Amino acid sequence: MSSHSVTSRTFDRNARAALADTQLRGALRHATSLFGERRLAAIGTVDDWEGLRTRAREIKDRTLAQLDRYLEEFADNAERAGARVHWARDGEEACAIIGQIARERGVRTVVKSKSMASEEIHLNAALARLGIEPIETDLGEYIIQLAGETPSHIVVPAIHKTKRQIAELFVEKLGIPPSDDVATLTEAARAALRQRFAQADMGISGVNFGVAETGTILILENEGNARLTTSLPPVHAALMGIEKVIPSFQDLDVFLKLLPRSGTGQLLTAYQSLITGTRRAPGDEGPEELHIVLMDNGRSRVLAHPTTRQSLACIRCGACLNACPVYQQVGGHAYGSVYPGPIGAVISPQLFGLENSSQLPYASSLCGACRDVCPVKIDIPELLLHLRSQVVEGDDAPQAKPLERLSFAAYATLMERPALLRVATGVGRLAQRLLGIRERVGKQGGVTARLAPPLGAWTAWRDLRPLAPRSFRDIWRTELRDAPPPQRIPAGVATRADRSGGDGS
Amino acid sequence: MTRNEEARRSVLAAIRRRLAESAPHDAAHAQRHQPPTPADRGMSLPVLNGAAPSTSVAVEPLPRDPLERFRYRLEAVAGTFTLVRGSDALVAELERILRSAGARRVAVSEAAEIRAVVEGACERAGAELIIDASPRDLFDCDVGISTAQWAIAETGTLVLESRLERHRFVSLIPRVHIALLRADRVCETLGDALQRVRAGAAEGEVPSAAITLITGPSRTSDIELTLAIGVHGPQELHVVVVEPGDATMPDATANPTHSQPDGLT
Numbered sequence: 110m111s112s113h114s115v116t117s118r119t120f121d122r123n124a125r126a127a128l129a130d131t132q133l134r135g136a137l138r139h140a141t142s143l144f145g146e147r148r149l150a151a152i153g154t155v156d157d158w159e160g161l162r163t164r165a166r167e168i169k170d171r172t173l174a175q176l177d178r179y180l181e182e183f184a185d186n187a188e189r190a191g192a193r194v195h196w197a198r199d200g201e202e203a204c205a206i207i208g209q210i211a212r213e214r215g216v217r218t219v220v221k222s223k224s225m226a227s228e229e230i231h232l233n234a235a236l237a238r239l240g241i242e243p244i245e246t247d248l249g250e251y252i253i254q255l256a257g258e259t260p261s262h263i264v265v266p267a268i269h270k271t272k273r274q275i276a277e278l279f280v281e282k283l284g285i286p287p288s289d290d291v292a293t294l295t296e297a298a299r300a301a302l303r304q305r306f307a308q309a310d311m312g313i314s315g316v317n318f319g320v321a322e323t324g325t326i327l328i329l330e331n332e333g334n335a336r337l338t339t340s341l342p343p344v345h346a347a348l349m350g351i352e353k354v355i356p357s358f359q360d361l362d363v364f365l366k367l368l369p370r371s372g373t374g375q376l377l378t379a380y381q382s383l384i385t386g387t388r389r390a391p392g393d394e395g396p397e398e399l400h401i402v403l404m405d406n407g408r409s410r411v412l413a414h415p416t417t418r419q420s421l422a423c424i425r426c427g428a429c430l431n432a433c434p435v436y437q438q439v440g441g442h443a444y445g446s447v448y449p450g451p452i453g454a455v456i457s458p459q460l461f462g463l464e465n466s467s468q469l470p471y472a473s474s475l476c477g478a479c480r481d482v483c484p485v486k487i488d489i490p491e492l493l494l495h496l497r498s499q500v501v502e503g504d505d506a507p508q509a510k511p512l513e514r515l516s517f518a519a520y521a522t523l524m525e526r527p528a529l530l531r532v533a534t535g536v537g538r539l540a541q542r543l544l545g546i547r548e549r550v551g552k553q554g555g556v557t558a559r560l561a562p563p564l565g566a567w568t569a570w571r572d573l574r575p576l577a578p579r580s581f582r583d584i585w586r587t588e589l590r591d592a593p594p595p596q597r598i599p600a601g602v603a604t605r606a607d608r609s610g611g612d613g614s
Numbered sequence: 615m616t617r618n619e620e621a622r623r624s625v626l627a628a629i630r631r632r633l634a635e636s637a638p639h640d641a642a643h644a645q646r647h648q649p650p651t652p653a654d655r656g657m658s659l660p661v662l663n664g665a666a667p668s669t670s671v672a673v674e675p676l677p678r679d680p681l682e683r684f685r686y687r688l689e690a691v692a693g694t695f696t697l698v699r700g701s702d703a704l705v706a707e708l709e710r711i712l713r714s715a716g717a718r719r720v721a722v723s724e725a726a727e728i729r730a731v732v733e734g735a736c737e738r739a740g741a742e743l744i745i746d747a748s749p750r751d752l753f754d755c756d757v758g759i760s761t762a763q764w765a766i767a768e769t770g771t772l773v774l775e776s777r778l779e780r781h782r783f784v785s786l787i788p789r790v791h792i793a794l795l796r797a798d799r800v801c802e803t804l805g806d807a808l809q810r811v812r813a814g815a816a817e818g819e820v821p822s823a824a825i826t827l828i829t830g831p832s833r834t835s836d837i838e839l840t841l842a843i844g845v846h847g848p849q850e851l852h853v854v855v856v857e858p859g860d861a862t863m864p865d866a867t868a869n870p871t872h873s874q875p876d877g878l879t
Contacts, residue, residue, distance in 0.1 A: 248845055266836070
């Protein structure tokens with residue numbers, strides 16, 4: 110799955126490869142069901158989960174509607190507390206800013222805590238070009254960095270790797286004796302990374318929330334590596350997407366209730382670091398310099414419509430990944446983007462261009478499970494449809510567009526003209542009888558016959574339903590219109606619909 | 615204009631321009647996304663996979679007393695809890711933990727009031743006490759002892775504020791962290807605790823430079839979702855709670871230079 114040809118342009122091929130990987134699918138099944146159960150147990154500890162979600166969304170909507178104002182307030186307060194705030198229009202500029210800070214301070218070793226925003230802008234590669242070696246310190250990120258791979262889950266980056274693969278990796282890279290004991294492997298990583306923390310000249314982190322009222326940044330984690338990253342080295346640079354700002358300190362209560370419960374099923378993660386500026390007295394712990402990089406990188410563009418704007422409410426909990434029947438089968442790498450799963454399928458095309466991700470809005474059955482679990486009530490199916498319409502209307506439509514146009518034009522013509530529809534269905538019924546197609550054929554009681562290409566693309570995965578022997582209009586006209594109202598069907602009597610196994614469309 | 619000023623203006627201008635573009639669509643969207651009325655709910659499809667009502671989960675009855683509830687939640691995340699009264703009992707309890715941890719080198723925060731207690735305990739447990747340990751020293755310590763300013767009953771969480779506990783590394787770097795907490799510093803909820811740390815900063819003042827919330831020892835599930843305790847932070851977290859009114863226990867929230875909230879839980 111770490112193949113370099115995996116891009117978001119080739120979701121169909123990536124997904125097929127992932128489906129053939131039984132080890133991956135086993136790991137995914139285990140992880141997503143476990144997270145699903147834990148999440149349900151954790152949200153049961155909140156009296157009014159629905160109300161909490163509604164409040165969170167209201168806070169996000171209110172903030173995004175006046176994002177300029179709240180960002181200015183955040184930046185001013187952070188600077189008043191001693192932080193330096195940098196503004197970056199895109200990823201390249203953000204990388205340049207952080208590179209510049211590192212150069213000015215003569216930084217050689219950088220420790221990093223998990224940050225999806227830094228993955229988004231390929232910060233590690235940018236720093237490597239400056240001769241700086243950033244060390245990922247989150248255990249999962251460390252594992253995939255050693256393996257030269259990319260994260261496959263927002264919360265558990267190495268979800269796709271078995272402990273055996275990790276053991277082999279550690280034997281090779283860390284020189285430890287072989288072991289498949291998780292505690293031993295964890296201990297080996299701890300020991301190796303302690304060295305790095307002790308040497309580091311600079312720490313780089315992401316930001317979960319930025320509080321406008323106080324200029325505070327908040328980072329959640331379980332391992333303690335983010336605490337070390339943000340407080341041990343003399344310089345701390347925090348990369349923050351502009352959508353991370355929330356108005357008040359008290360709003361943290363809402364989001365700290367939602368995020369850990371949705372993400373890992375915890376009431377709180379082991380550590381929250383609330384950082385407001387730099388240390389106040391010489392003997393205090395904490396970095397001498399705090400740099401906060403406020404990054405746009407396509408986010409402001411998404412504000413231009415309320416449907417797309419809601420994707421900026423995302424708090425990166427990963428609940429939609431675990432709930433998604435597509436993600437559950439194919440995993441994160443198939444999406445070919447740093448943001449996988451349902452939220453990735455809407456964020457990636459918006460931030461990185463639809464032309465690079467035109468398959469992603471189709472990586473969904475629109476079942477709505479993602480919307481149901483989203484702690485900030487993002488209507489992901491609505492967004493997916495919105496993006497699909499853009500794919501179809503755009504110049505980069507992937508499939509045979511003229512044919513699709515023609516088919517839908519023909520469909521529209523028929524549907525708008527009842528007389529024509531009657532004639533056409535009559536012809537269809539006749540053809541059906543002549544070809545001997547009966548009703549009960551195929552998996553769902555339809556016809557499994559493959560149509561010729563290009564219509565075969567439809568029948569490859571679905572049964573084609575035969576036309577009913579008589580149309581409802583006909584039955585209505587000849588039998589039902591003047592008949593007495595039907596009796597209610599007593600309970601326990603099987604109806605035709607029951608026997609035929611439903612719709613099958 | 616510097617690059618940063620230029621970028622600031624440019625980002626803010628882009629935000630304003632896009633929000634203005636959105637304005638004509640906003641009302642229609644808001645109407646479509648009205649919260650459902652009870653009538654709508656009656657007609658809506660069953661919710662899949664998710665936002666299930668809390669009744670679907672059997673919830674154990676929680677202790678009514680906030681301190682007991684804190685204990686319940688702390689123990690659920692693999693922390694230990696002991697309640698002591700009097701300085702002798704405190705020294706004895708610290709000695710017990712130091713012995714069971716096999717402590718050789720112990721680092722302590724500088725809070726002068728607790729130093730006497732910790733010194734006594736280290737002496738009895740035969741451990742070396744490291745005063746003013748640098749981070750490098752801390753890498754060689756087995757145990758770190760700090761105060762905690764607040765605790766949260768709802769989640770089993772400790773709150774350390776840099777304004778009042780300057781030494782948070784002792785709570786992070788050694789294998790074992792022992793936190794001393796006053797029994798009357800337990801907040802009911804996370805919201806209450808946030809309110810208190812916010813109020814702790816005087817009017818117009820910023821909150822502590824670093825506020826650390828600690829819920830149990832360091833943990834990870836990054837390898838096959840198997841829980842491993844103690845990855846970068848401590849493997850053990852012991853909370854020793856001291857009954858209020860005990861002269862030997864410092865007021866960990868007190869700081870003569872700052873105003874204090876009153877009316878505590």
